Amino acid sequence: MSLHEEILKMADAAVAASRALAKLSARRKNTILEAMANELDAKRADIKAANAKDMEAGKAAGLSAPLLDRLLLDDKRIDGMIKGVRAIVALKDPVGEKISKWIRPNGLEILKVRVPIGVIAIIFESRPNVTADSAVLCFKTGNAVILRGGKEAMNSNKAIADAMMAGGKKKGLPDNAIQVVGTTDREAIREIVQMEGRVDLAIPRGGEGLIRAVTENARIPVIKHYKGVCHAYVDASANFDMALAIIENAKCQRPGVCNAIEKVLVHEKIAQDFLPKMAAQLAAKKVELRGDDASRAIVSTMKPATEADWFEEYLDLILTVKAVPNVDAAIAHINHYGSHHSDCIIAEDESVARDFTEQVDSATVYVNASTRFTDGGEFGMGAEIGISTDKLHARGPMGLEELTTYKFVIHGTGQVRS
Amino acid sequence: MSLHEEILKMADAAVAASRALAKLSARRKNTILEAMANELDAKRADIKAANAKDMEAGKAAGLSAPLLDRLLLDDKRIDGMIKGVRAIVALKDPVGEKISKWIRPNGLEILKVRVPIGVIAIIFESRPNVTADSAVLCFKTGNAVILRGGKEAMNSNKAIADAMMAGGKKKGLPDNAIQVVGTTDREAIREIVQMEGRVDLAIPRGGEGLIRAVTENARIPVIKHYKGVCHAYVDASANFDMALAIIENAKCQRPGVCNAIEKVLVHEKIAQDFLPKMAAQLAAKKVELRGDDASRAIVSTMKPATEADWFEEYLDLILTVKAVPNVDAAIAHINHYGSHHSDCIIAEDESVARDFTEQVDSATVYVNASTRFTDGGEFGMGAEIGISTDKLHARGPMGLEELTTYKFVIHGTGQVRS
Numbered sequence: 001m002s003l004h005e006e007i008l009k010m011a012d013a014a015v016a017a018s019r020a021l022a023k024l025s026a027r028r029k030n031t032i033l034e035a036m037a038n039e040l041d042a043k044r045a046d047i048k049a050a051n052a053k054d055m056e057a058g059k060a061a062g063l064s065a066p067l068l069d070r071l072l073l074d075d076k077r078i079d080g081m082i083k084g085v086r087a088i089v090a091l092k093d094p095v096g097e098k099i100s101k102w103i104r105p106n107g108l109e110i111l112k113v114r115v116p117i118g119v120i121a122i123i124f125e126s127r128p129n130v131t132a133d134s135a136v137l138c139f140k141t142g143n144a145v146i147l148r149g150g151k152e153a154m155n156s157n158k159a160i161a162d163a164m165m166a167g168g169k170k171k172g173l174p175d176n177a178i179q180v181v182g183t184t185d186r187e188a189i190r191e192i193v194q195m196e197g198r199v200d201l202a203i204p205r206g207g208e209g210l211i212r213a214v215t216e217n218a219r220i221p222v223i224k225h226y227k228g229v230c231h232a233y234v235d236a237s238a239n240f241d242m243a244l245a246i247i248e249n250a251k252c253q254r255p256g257v258c259n260a261i262e263k264v265l266v267h268e269k270i271a272q273d274f275l276p277k278m279a280a281q282l283a284a285k286k287v288e289l290r291g292d293d294a295s296r297a298i299v300s301t302m303k304p305a306t307e308a309d310w311f312e313e314y315l316d317l318i319l320t321v322k323a324v325p326n327v328d329a330a331i332a333h334i335n336h337y338g339s340h341h342s343d344c345i346i347a348e349d350e351s352v353a354r355d356f357t358e359q360v361d362s363a364t365v366y367v368n369a370s371t372r373f374t375d376g377g378e379f380g381m382g383a384e385i386g387i388s389t390d391k392l393h394a395r396g397p398m399g400l401e402e403l404t405t406y407k408f409v410i411h412g413t414g415q416v417r418s
Numbered sequence: 419m420s421l422h423e424e425i426l427k428m429a430d431a432a433v434a435a436s437r438a439l440a441k442l443s444a445r446r447k448n449t450i451l452e453a454m455a456n457e458l459d460a461k462r463a464d465i466k467a468a469n470a471k472d473m474e475a476g477k478a479a480g481l482s483a484p485l486l487d488r489l490l491l492d493d494k495r496i497d498g499m500i501k502g503v504r505a506i507v508a509l510k511d512p513v514g515e516k517i518s519k520w521i522r523p524n525g526l527e528i529l530k531v532r533v534p535i536g537v538i539a540i541i542f543e544s545r546p547n548v549t550a551d552s553a554v555l556c557f558k559t560g561n562a563v564i565l566r567g568g569k570e571a572m573n574s575n576k577a578i579a580d581a582m583m584a585g586g587k588k589k590g591l592p593d594n595a596i597q598v599v600g601t602t603d604r605e606a607i608r609e610i611v612q613m614e615g616r617v618d619l620a621i622p623r624g625g626e627g628l629i630r631a632v633t634e635n636a637r638i639p640v641i642k643h644y645k646g647v648c649h650a651y652v653d654a655s656a657n658f659d660m661a662l663a664i665i666e667n668a669k670c671q672r673p674g675v676c677n678a679i680e681k682v683l684v685h686e687k688i689a690q691d692f693l694p695k696m697a698a699q700l701a702a703k704k705v706e707l708r709g710d711d712a713s714r715a716i717v718s719t720m721k722p723a724t725e726a727d728w729f730e731e732y733l734d735l736i737l738t739v740k741a742v743p744n745v746d747a748a749i750a751h752i753n754h755y756g757s758h759h760s761d762c763i764i765a766e767d768e769s770v771a772r773d774f775t776e777q778v779d780s781a782t783v784y785v786n787a788s789t790r791f792t793d794g795g796e797f798g799m800g801a802e803i804g805i806s807t808d809k810l811h812a813r814g815p816m817g818l819e820e821l822t823t824y825k826f827v828i829h830g831t832g833q834v835r836s
Contacts, residue, residue: 019777022777023776023777102798104797104798108791115779200809215614215637218637219636221809221810222639223810242832245832245834246832248834249834250834253834253836358441359441361536361825363825363826365826365827366828367830368831368832368833369831369834372834373828373835378522379522390639391639391823392535392618392811393639393810393811395824395825395826396825396826405813406813407779407780408781408782408783408792409783409785410783410784410787410791411784411786412787413786413787414657414660414663414664415786415791416666416667416671416787417667417671417790417791417796
């Protein structure tokens with residue numbers, strides 16, 4: 001069987017599974033999820049054995065220590081995965097929700113109702129627990145899922161998916177509801193994202209290279225969970241203590257994530273007062289500062305910022321600083337250099353804050369709060385499959401609702417169009 | 419300037435326009451729309467002169483009579499265009515709508531608010547009035563638009579867009595809010611749909627070839643307004659008179675449109691009684707019937723249906739008929755051969771109707787009504803940019819709301835993440 005035929009067969013099986021999934025009640029889906037969690041627990045030894053194979057191959061291939069750590073599945077991580085599955089049980093099933101309903105003058109009753117999307121492909125990199133996370137989010141929303149993880153985690157991914165399918169089947173999980181692509185051939189990604197009419201959506205979860213590979217080849221919709229070049233703008237009206245606390249938190253609390261800030265813009269009127277305070281506070285946290293000429297004239301220890309710095313997501317204790325003449329300049333900078341993820345303003349002047357929230361073209365825009373809150377859990381969504389930096393269909397944290405679409409169901413009494 | 423540079427320049431100009439458009443109030447946008455309508459009226463002679471050039475070139479190029487008719491702009495059609503612009507004034511502006519709002523335990527106030535998408539490319543074929551329609555729908559929702567019409571209508575499209583821009587500018591329409599691609603080079607489409615990060619959405623409006631050209635090259639989101647292979651399923655519990663009236667309406671009232679039915683599926687228990695009545699009624703309307711073996715055994719005048727017939731959108735007075743053993747077989751047939759557009763069941767048995775509406779995977783699913791109602795106007799949306807056969811972002815008739823997205827605006831009092 002060629003790679004194309006193999007993926008086509010999986011896609012057809014996923015379409016068939018999606019038809020069966022769409023018929024399951026919320027109660028039935030929860031029973032299946034419980035069974036999946038139980039089986040992950042029961043198959044712990046198998047999962048660890050499969051993971052040991054991946055770890056061994058990873059070491060032989062010279063994977064770095066952080067990559068090996070991401071790959072590792074120990075009892076604690078398996079416990080976390082099981083807990084994750086059970087947490088989904090508690091969330092409300094969005095499928096079947098009546099979004100709106102109206103009656104036309106001719107008596108037609110139009111109902112807009114939430115339904116599963118159909119078949120979703122999740123394309124991800126090394127962490128094997130993404131297998132369980134993605135599979136349960138897709139399953140809870142009645143979608144069939146095709147998982148294509150990194151080749152380093154292939155054995156672990158398959159063991160997790162096998163356990164979930166085996167557990168689920170005891171309670172009526174349809175065949176092929178969760179499938180793992182069995183080949184490590186990178187061409188498989190191209191095949192998957194060209195399955196127009198069969199695969200309804202691709203969600204790449206990983207670095208820039210992976211996202212580009214998916215986007216460039218896709219003939220199906222893709223929702224990108226892209227980098228976060230996030231900004232804090234400190235307005236002339238800012239409360240300095242608040243600004244310092246937010247910047248420290250947004251930069252340092254967890255610098256390696258997409259909702260950490262990478263740049264600070266400061267109103268030039270307060271730069272002279274504010275920047276030395278900020279530099280002192282961040283020096284204590286070992287943050288490297290880079291700055292434009294105006295900022296460096298105030299804090300001479302800053303390294304000079306290059307044009308490339310403004311676009312870069314460091315994911316590290318580095319922060320680049322610029323003085324701006326007003327909020328309009330801050331907005332223009334953020335819209336041009338940012339990644340439309342999360343940006344915040346620290347300001348007491350409400351009209352300045354309103355300009356910022358209205359005109360910054362990002363998924364989440366904060367007034368007087370840290371960008372680190374961009375997260376499904378922090379938003380109260382319960383779970384997320386990622387944070388969309390796209391504008392279509394879903395923006396910002398994507399939870400269960402964002403894994404659904406809608407259809408119109410219309411009841412008549414024989415109406416015809418005149 | 420190369421084609422790539424030309425399109426890049428347009429895209430950058432559109433991004434700049436989109437920033438300015440996002441700031442316009444609903445009242446201001448309506449004032450601008452009125453000015454556009456007035457200018458279309460004032461520039462009537464220019465538009466007709468430009469159209470005359472296109473008509474002449476079209477005749478010289480040997481365009482068919484129906485194509486020339488679609489191309490023609492006379493006073494009546496210009497009146498229609500002007501009326502269309504004014505009708506949009508009356509519709510509610512969705513931008514700025516508070517979709518939902520909640521407060522987190524830590525006091526963060528999360529607001530989900532409706533915003534413009536940004537820059538939308540509309541890629542269409544010969545009818546020049548699409549220029550005005552698309553431009554006003556995008557403008558009302560605060561989006562910059564790049565229009566790429568068919569080369570046959572290039573002069574007409576430009577004259578219409580010029581008039582709208584000239585009128586709008588008198589009342590503050592931002593520069594480059596409406597742009598027409600000036601080249602007839604087909605490569606321009608490829609350039610437009612690869613403007614990742616600048617063009618947010620492409621909507622192709624036209625035949626299968628155009629949609630394929632867009633989808634195959636796109637690196638940006640595309641919403642397809644694709645063909646309608648629509649079905650009527652006549653259940654064993656159907657009211658025959660109602661079924662006959664709906665089938666006649668859905669097939670004959672306007673056979674050349676996407677929401678007309680192309681296939682009838684009949685429960686085998688009633689086929690013997692129902693099909694001769696249907697054949698007689700449709701014969702009077704000059705409908706050609708094609709059928710499977712079981713149907714042809716009942717109505718011998720039907721031509722035999724081929725496998726290709728089940729996938730085909732005739733857009734003509736042709737109807738293909740099949741007998742099915744039950745509603746499940748009808749659902750499976752529709753999901754496999756249909757285009758996920760509009761399908762209806764005629765049934766008195768509510769549990770059968772529920773199976774049908776729940777399991778048919780189409781944008782609009784009808785019980786006891788004609789599929790011809792799938793239309794923004796008939797749904798009460800006031801206007802539509804098309805009917806999406808995609809599942810992501812928008813499904814079925816797309817009105818103003820579907821030309822928007824959302825962002826999260828979060829107000830805090832200094833909250834940081836722990």
